[in-house]
Every structure is written in structure tokens, then in C-alpha cells.
Amino acid sequence: MKRLLSTLFCLLLVVAAFAQRPYTIIEDGEETTFTAAELKGYVQKSMQERIKAINEQLPLNIDEITTLYSTLFIGNALYCNYRVDIDKTDYTQDEINQMTIGVKDNLKENIAFLYQSNSNKMPPKEWKRLFTELGIYYVYTYFDCNNKVFARFIIYPKDIDLNTK
Numbered sequence: 001m002k003r004l005l006s007t008l009f010c011l012l013l014v015v016a017a018f019a020q021r022p023y024t025i026i027e028d029g030e031e032t033t034f035t036a037a038e039l040k041g042y043v044q045k046s047m048q049e050r051i052k053a054i055n056e057q058l059p060l061n062i063d064e065i066t067t068l069y070s071t072l073f074i075g076n077a078l079y080c081n082y083r084v085d086i087d088k089t090d091y092t093q094d095e096i097n098q099m100t101i102g103v104k105d106n107l108k109e110n111i112a113f114l115y116q117s118n119s120n121k122m123p124p125k126e127w128k129r130l131f132t133e134l135g136i137y138y139v140y141t142y143f144d145c146n147n148k149v150f151a152r153f154i155i156y157p158k159d160i161d162l163n164t165k
Helices: 001-017 036-055 093-099 103-117 124-134
Strands: 023-026 030-034 067-072 079-084 137-143 149-155
Touching: 023 036, 023 124, 023 149, 030 036, 036 067, 036 124, 103 124, 103 137
Parallel strands: 079 137
Antiparallel strands: 023 030, 067 079, 137 149
């Protein structure tokens, strides 16, 4: 029994040590190493700056019927709110499900692209690990023309496939 408890304790220490593995950020050609806790403020500040820059460009037409009209970063969640120029009451839930097939996959690909587009600062898999460790996730909400929720997708870093193109 003592041996089992000792083994479990050692395993717990290994997992804790792995979770505390540092991150190296490259900015202006200089490398700086941080723990996840130290990077939390950096990530929050960076997210707030990006949200502000995006919001200055809103509303943004995504396609002929979809408009991104607000983004927020609250707590650990990045919220993207869209308006779709359709009336939800004109469709059955099955029709709505058919219309939204593939939307979540496209959103996940967009997040993977964001991780990859910041690879000059840190490799994409490290961004994914950091966002997982910090508990950051994404909430995409689509509202119809009457401001009724048409669809909502919640995406966690673990859902992101960095091998997509």
C-alpha cells in the first residue's frame, strides 16, 4: 500500500512538474522565459489589445448574411458575437443544424491559424498548451435578425487540431 501511494505521489509530482514547464516568448528578437502564471497577465493584456483593435473595425461583414458585431474577453473566455440576416423562426431545428454543419470546424481552423500566425513569438503547440493551462476558451454566438440565439459554439484549446491547413 505504501508503495502504491508513493508511486501515485511521484506520478503526481511528475504531472505537476510538466504543468509548470516554462514558456519562451520571442519579441523583438529576444527570448524571455515565463511560467504560465507569469504569462497570464501578458496574455490578458494581449487579448484586450486585440479585442480593442477588432472592435474598432466593427461591424465587419463576414459574408453576404453574417456580420461580426462585437468581441469581448471576459474572465477566461473570448466572445465573438455575430448577426445572421435570417429569422430563426422560419426554420426547424433540423434545418438550423444542417445550416450550421461545418461552422464549428471552420472556427477551429481559424483558431489554429491564429496560433500559427503567432509562431514568431512561440510555437503553435505551446500557445495551445498555454491557453489550455490558463483555461482560455472561445464562445461564438450567432444571433438572428430578431436578436434570438441562432447557434452557439464553445471551443476549447484541446479541440484545436494544429495539423489542419
